[in-house]
Structures are given as structure tokens and as C-alpha cells.
Amino acid sequence: MSALSPEIREKIISYYGRYPNKQAITLPALHMVQEAYNCVSREAINEIADLLELNPTQVVDTMTFYGFFRDEHHPLGKKRVWVCRSLSCMLRGGDELLAEVCDRLHLRPGQTTPDGEMTLELAECLGACDGAPCILINDELQLKVGVEEVLALAKPQGGSKS
Amino acid sequence: MPSLFINSVEIEVQPKENIVQAARRAGVEIPHYCWHPDLSVVASCRMCLVEAGTKKDDGTVAMQPRLVPACQTPATPNTVVVTDSPKVKSSQAQTLEYLLLNHPLDCSICDQAGECYLQDYTYQFGKAESRLDEPKVQRQDKYYIGEQIALFTDRCVMCTRCVRFTREYSGTAELFVTSRGSVEEIEVLPGQPCDNKLAGNVVDLCPVGALCSKDFLYKKRVWWLKSADSVCQLCSTGCSITVDQSESKVERVRPRENPQAQGSFMCDDGRFGWKFAHSENRIRAPRIGRASHGQVASPQLTTIGAPTNAVEQYSMSVNQSTPLATATVSDLTFADPWPGLINHLQSVLKQSAQDHPTKTLAVFSPFMTCEEAYLLADYLKKTNPKITLAMGPVPVVGEDDTYPKGPKGQSPAAEKTRFTIRAEKAPNRLGVEAVLQHFQKSIVNDEQWLSSMELNPFETVLVVGNSPAEWLNDETVSKLRRAGKLIVVDILENNLTHAADVVIPGVSFVEKEGTVVNHAGLAQTFHPAIRCSDGTRPDVRTYMELSGRSGLYHGPTIRAEMASVIPAFAAFETGELGELGKRVFS
16 A cells, blocks of 8 residues: 555646656655645655655755655644744744643643644744734634634634635 | 965965865874865865965965865865964864863763863864853663664754765765754664674764764773774775774774775774674683593603693693693693693604605685795795695685665666675685795685595595684584694684694784785785783794794794795785785785
8 A cells, every 4th residue: 555645646646757866856745745634654664765766864964854744643734824933923922822822722832632633833934924823724814813713724624724 | 386385374276175185295283073084075064264375476375265165175275274373263262162062071981081082172173161041852762773873962062974975985875864953863764774894984984972883882992092003804995993902802893994995994804893803712721632532641641731721821831740640740740731732742843754755734824924825835845845835725605795775775886886895704815825826826715725635535634724603613623633733723612623633722903013915915004902812823933934934023024034935925025014014015
């Protein structure tokens, strides 16, 4: 049983000509896999390495360099919520927002709710200081958020995107 | 000739050199951790930062405002390098202070202490004190990194030499860097430790005490070690090595850089292959009469006073007038068994050469040195030219093992091969063959003499073994056993010595001097690291005395003599082959 779907394998293979060598496809491949499976498992790493003619450790090396990728023991929830912690947001109550959310959900940044609904993350500046405090729900920016709005995301089907 | 300038010293430009290498030629040591001549350049440790600029045609010098990593900067014509300015010195001190931020001060229990580049560079380029008030980050040691390797995680300076070695040289890529920044560490995947055949080299590559050899761990402080230049004898690559010993016990073996032989590294077979020298199974005294005969005194036993079994191998001779069974302590005197043995051998070989010269055979081993082969062959042919000199079996195990391996463990293409562990597991086939070729005019191989043993056995057979592992199979030994008299020179007790009538103890390569010729015809001299094991002595001394040569064995003299007698060894003319050896035949 292959850890990667035929579509993802094909997509990785279709990238072959784009870069000077196959190792350069490591990062796009990791993104594809994480997007599809919410994590990059050991089997997936082995298969990526196989497709790119690398040793699995070379893929792990790149993957662990970036905090963005998750292994199979720490998969992402359905929603990945990034709370901005840069200066503007901090001044506008971002810190308190994050502390309250952590407290109410019994989570630390980086952790996922037990039901797998939401993963809480810290973000360095999201570039939306005019809407501080702001959050990013997966790829969608939300401005001037309050605690309840974030907590709603932790509930099934909550929030603007599931 | 174009030149460049290192601290105002002008030196010639050599192709493909970086500033570290060029500076070394100018007598300036630029400190560095991550750079190694055999690995790719990453310029990550920042220890080698220097000032660099260019000398223009009008004689003015334009220096770059920033410091540049010497390892990554090619030494091109008209480059001007300054390594001792306040700016460079400040950078070196700051880099060291940073590297030492979380480095534990456990030098007192660290194996690397004494040969540690953190210690050396801190002494030369660093500051005496740290400004850090915070507690140091402590990390878990990783004893699981490899069967022979332990990682002391908090000592690591993240130079990544080990990671690059496993990727670029062994190709096995077990090691990698996990995470980044202040939490990055060297790691292996679960269940996939760094156990390839070249793994031991990462310990030598580690400039600090992070990667340690479990075999050597906590055995000896390095300043008690004395070193000897040697040559590995476990395969025909003939890696140049350094044998480190203390109190006549070998503690470790390290590769010695030799571009002509193997490069900078060595394999683990060789790295741990010296242990037979300290084996319990060593033959520690000459013996006449078969070991399987037990204590039954053969007539020769009482005449030369050599005990028969291993328990009694303490050179005790028995008063000749007293039968062994009734000997008392006062009748037992310590005596040198060797003169008696030499006399015995001389008379046996002389008698044999007189009575049946064509039925006298000497089997040479590819584990012999050139000097041993020459002295023995010379003696036997002078005793009687009709004595047959033959080559023993040359052990070949599998196929040549080449590196770097591909991601699936596949061997590299010939032109990309960087290291080879050879299938021929003997150091000196070429050298011994050259001696035999001269004295016998042809190489009598093992098939030939074995078939004669079957049809028309030789009367007297002298076999030199000296292999670190069992060398002959039982079938061959049983064929050799058909000889009337079987004389064996060997290091360890084995099937052959048990079948022998006379056993002469040989010594291992760490105990003797000699020359071996590797697969490519490179002759290298190795030197004794430790004293001969109790009761043994160098094989060459036995052959010298057999042939009645006067004086002590002196390698260069014998090699010079070989050069004059055997044209193939003309390169031995001066007797000295230098540290890196000389190519004798191609």
C-alpha cells in the first residue's frame, strides 16, 4: 500500500523538469503531501526520497528544518489557526487573546484539540497590522478577532472554513 | 608564475586551492571546523573568517570591507589575505565564544581532550572567560547513533562534517541534522544507526568530542598514547594508518592521510582489525611436536627445551639428564628456546635439501612482508636451488566493496569511486610474488602444489601463515599433513599449527617492521608500534639467524640489498620509502 496517492506521485514527477536537480523538488513535494494528508509520514518520506533519488534522511533533514511540517505523530487538525504575535497585535491584545484561547482549550501553541478540529499555532507578523489582533485560518486572514471567534473555530464546523 | 599574498608572504598560486590550503603552505594556520579537504564546502562554522582583497596592476591593494570565509574563497592570483589583523582576531574570539556558549566544560571526562580543536583554538584564538550568565542547554547523549559510535550531543558544534561524510563519501547517509537553530542536533532515523563499513571515520572527522568511538571510550587519555606509522594489512588497499599504543597495548588505529594509497579515511574492518595481536590464541613460544600430542615428550622436546602445550609455553627448559616426568622445580631453568629451535630447523632443512631437494617445499604467504619473503627465499635457495618456493592461497572474500553507495545501496561507477575495500584480504600478494618470481622464476600457485601433495607428497614442507584469521581450510591442511615434516610459522593457533611438527611463532604487523606492496604496486614501510608479545620475536630475526647472517635486522639495509638483487625492487635502492611509500611496480 503506497503512502502517496497516484495523483501526488504524478504531480511530484511532473515537477522533474522545473528544477536543475531532483533534490530541489523536496520542498514542493513535502508541501503537497502535508496538504493532502495533514502530515508527512515516514512512509511518505521514503516514497518522496525514492521518487527524488535521495536518501530518506535528506528529506527528513529538510522537513525538520521547517517548523511548518508535521510528522505522523503530530498531525494537523482540520483547521490550522495561526495567531499573530508581532508588535502591533501584541499592543492590541494579541497576547491576551492567545493566553485566553490556550487556557480555555487546554492547548499550547503547536498543539491540536483532542478531536482533531483545530491546531493552534504562533505566527510571526501576518502583515495585517491595521486589523490587529489578526489570525490566519489555514490560508485565510481574519482581522480584529476576539476570543470567542477563535474558540468557535475549535468546534466542529465552526468558523468560516472547514 | 602568478602569486598571492598571505600576511605579506608571497606564495605561488596552485590550482584548485582555497585560502586555508594556500595559507598552510605559507606557514599560516587558519582555524576551521567545518571545512575538510575531502568534503564539500559549507562555510558554516565561521571560524576561518579572514580579511581578503586584491592587489591591482598599479600596485594598490583593495581590501573587501567584510570578512570572508577562507575555506570558501579560492586562492586566485593577486589575492591578498590578512589573518592576523585585530578585526580577524576579534572575529575568531567571538566565533569561539559563540561555539562555547552551550558547550559543556567536561574536558576532564571527554575522550577528545588533548586533541580537541575547541581546546586548541580557544588556547590560540579565544578568550579565557565566558560572558554567559544563563545555564547551558543540556541535551541527551545518543549512544544509539552507531554500533561503534556514541554522540555526546551537547559537545557538538554543528560543523556537519559527519553528515557530509555519510552523504558524500560513504553514500549511506544515515546521519542528518534535525530541526534548526538552537535546537538542531545530529540524528539518525529510528532503527537505522550509522553502521556502514566506513562509519568509524566520523569519529576522526569530528573536530570536538561529540562523536566518540565506543571501542576507545574512556580507555586512555590521548596524551599517554605513543604513535607509530603503519599500514593496514586487512586488504590489498593497504591504507596508511597510525597505530596508537600505550604500555605495549594497542589502543586504537587511525587513518593516516596518503593520497597515493587510500586518501584520508579507512574502513572499520581495518580500524578494529588489529585485535588479533592481543588475542589469547597467540602462539607464545616455539614448539616441536604436535599440540594434539599433549604433554608427551618427544625426543626433540627435551633437547631444545620447548614446552609442548599452550599452558606451559613459558620457555622452561628441562635439565637434559632428567626425564620430564620426574623433573623437579630445581631442574627447571628459564632458558631461551630460540637457539635450539634455529639449530633444529637448520639441521632439518639442510638434511631435507640434501636427501630430497625436489621434495622440499616452502609455502609463502601474502601476509609476509617483502623483507621476510626475501630473507627466507634467499636462505632456502642458497641451501639448495632445487627447493620449491610456492605461493599460498590468497584469501578473496566476495567482491570489491566500493563507496560512495547510491540511495539504494548500489555501488558507484568506477570513475565516481572514492574508497574501495578490496576483496583480496591480504596486504602483500604483489610483493611476495615479485620475490618468488625472482627466486623460483615462476609463481607456483596453491593449486599446483596442492595437487602434488595429493599425488606425490613433498617430504618436508615449510608453511608461513601469519594470517589474522584461519587461512587454510581443513582439506588443505590434511593434504599438507601428508608431508613427512610440516614446519609452520604462524601468529595464532589454528588448524594448521595443530597439524604441524614444528611451530614457530610469528608476530603481527603492529609488532614488526616491514614493507608491503598494495594492489596498485605502492610499497609502504610500516613500523612497530609495540614490543613483540612475550615469547615471540620478529619473523625476520628468525630468518636472519636461519641463514646465518650476522648482526641485527635493519630494514633499510635489507631493502637496499633487495634492490640490488631483484630488479623489480629497484625502487628500494636507498632502503627508505618515506612516509607515503613509493610505487615499485604499476
